[in-house]
Amino acid sequence: MYTVKRVLMVRGILLLETTAFPFRHFSAPPCLRSPKRNSPYSSVDSERYSSLVKSVMSTRVSSQTPETLHAEDEHIYGPVIKAQTDARIKPRTPKTIHPFLNCEEAGGTEDAESGLPVQIALNRGQGRSSVPSVTRILQQTLSQEQIFYLERWKRRMILELGEEGFRQHSQNLFRQGKRFHSALEEILTSSSSEKDKTISETAEYPADVQGYMESVSHILKDVNAVRAIESTVQHETLNYLGVVDCVARYKGVLCVIDWKTSERAKPFLSNTYDNPIQVAAYAGALNNDVNYKYQVDSGLIVVAYKDGSPAHAHQLSSELMLDFWKTWLLRLEEFTEQRSIQASSASLEN
Numbered sequence: 523m524y525t526v527k528r529v530l531m532v533r534g535i536l537l538l539e540t541t542a543f544p545f546r547h548f549s550a551p552p553c554l555r556s557p558k559r560n561s562p563y564s565s566v567d568s569e570r571y572s573s574l575v576k577s578v579m580s581t582r583v584s585s586q587t588p589e590t591l592h593a594e595d596e597h598i599y600g601p602v603i604k605a606q607t608d609a610r611i612k613p614r615t616p617k618t619i620h621p622f623l624n625c626e627e628a629g630g631t632e633d634a635e636s637g638l639p640v641q642i643a644l645n646r647g648q649g650r651s652s653v654p655s656v657t658r659i660l661q662q663t664l665s666q667e668q669i670f671y672l673e674r675w676k677r678r679m680i681l682e683l684g685e686e687g688f689r690q691h692s693q694n695l696f697r698q699g700k701r702f703h704s705a706l707e708e709i710l711t712s713s714s715s716e717k718d719k720t721i722s723e724t725a726e727y728p729a730d731v732q733g734y735m736e737s738v739s740h741i742l743k744d745v746n747a748v749r750a751i752e753s754t755v756q757h758e759t760l761n762y763l764g765v766v767d768c769v770a771r772y773k774g775v776l777c778v779i780d781w782k783t784s785e786r787a788k789p790f791l792s793n794t795y796d797n798p799i800q801v802a803a804y805a806g807a808l809n810n811d812v813n814y815k816y817q818v819d820s821g822l823i824v825v826a827y828k829d830g831s832p833a834h835a836h837q838l839s840s841e842l843m844l845d846f847w848k849t850w851l852l853r854l855e856e857f858t859e860q861r862s863i864q865a866s867s868a869s870l871e872n
Contacts, residue, residue, distance in 0.1 A: 616851035620760060622802075622844055623817050624809045639711060640750040642813060644765055653756065654857065656764035656803045660796050662860065663853045668795070694730075699783055701727075702734045702826065703752065703767065706781060710748045710768060734783055736830040745779070747771040750814070755807040760854060766804045769818060772837070777822040778805045788825045791836045797823050798838055799853065802846035819843055 664672070680688045705727050727735050750769040757763070768779040780801050788794055801821040809817050821838035838846070 614852055616848060616855060618851075619848070620806075620851060622806050622809065622847045623819060639748045639769075640753050640813070642750075642754045644754045644763070653761055653763050656762060656800055656807075659762060659803075659854060659857045660800060663856045664796075695783075698730050698734070698828075701731045702783060703781060705731055705735055706738075706742075706768070707751055709742060710745065710751055710770065730828075733828040733830040734826040737826040737828075737833040738781070738824060741772075741824050741833055741835050744773045745770050747776075749776075749816070750808075755804055755811045755814070757807040757810050759810065760807075762803070762807065762854065764800075764804050764807060766808065769808070772822050772835075775820050775837075776816075776818055777820045777837075778808065778818050779822045779824065780804075782823060782825045784825050784827060787827070787831070787834070789834050791823070791838075794823050794825065794836060798836075798842070798846045799850050801838060802843050803850045803854075805843060806847055806850065 676688070679691065683691055745768075748768065748770040750766060752765060752767065753769075754763060754765050766778055767781050770777065770779060772779065778801050780797060782788075782794070782797060791798065798821070801823060805818045805821060808814050819840040821843055823836040823838070824833050825836070826833045
């Protein structure tokens, strides 16, 4: 049995009428049935969808392997053409490795550390005119990249200052450098007590040098036992010469010291460009020069700043010096080859 309840209104009064019917079946009468809606999945290929679900939900690893993927790529894009390996590009090495140190003079670093520093002047008029300098060799063997950046810097400076302004700027920098080196020479050749006093009295120097001297004051406190200053060195075998700024002990290590000035900060050795090669060339010449009875295997590059900012000191260990010495030998070979080609061209023209 099942019941049907109806709400009736009789003379303004709501009445609830309940009627019982015998139970026959659960289906609703046709008038109450809603039309069947089509499922949006009715048109889906159930067999294909089922296989897709199984492949996604399966815990098995894909059948694709690096080998099959490589074969598929090769089929679509063609075989891979491998780039040349670095093994074919061998680093350049000097044709002849000249020794950096002179074994006959080895062990002579301790003697003659007292007295006045050696100062051998450069005499170009006494048979040295044909001997190229370290500076000249480095300038004539610059890489194309170095030449590009130097030329770009020069053009920018000329645009900013004009031709005459750039010329005066270069001259001022040269004069400042000369005065800076003279002030350093005065300090380094003075006695220890006078040296300490002179370092603290930077106001006595010309205005364009005061900043540089203040910049290197903390470096000078660690420099002692000066053995050479503004002194010429020459490598008789390799036929080149140069003028070392200073040979002294820095924090106890005997070094070839090169003093540099800069308008920009150079906190890293890489910022000093060819300066390490220059120092290695000077040291190699000194080690093979009969005027010097000791050996130097370390270097120091000091970069001073006009605004008085603390100078950067870049130390070159004996290992680094050997590396830069090999680079110097390559530059020297390149320079020698250039001169040979120029000489051959000149002889053909005559």
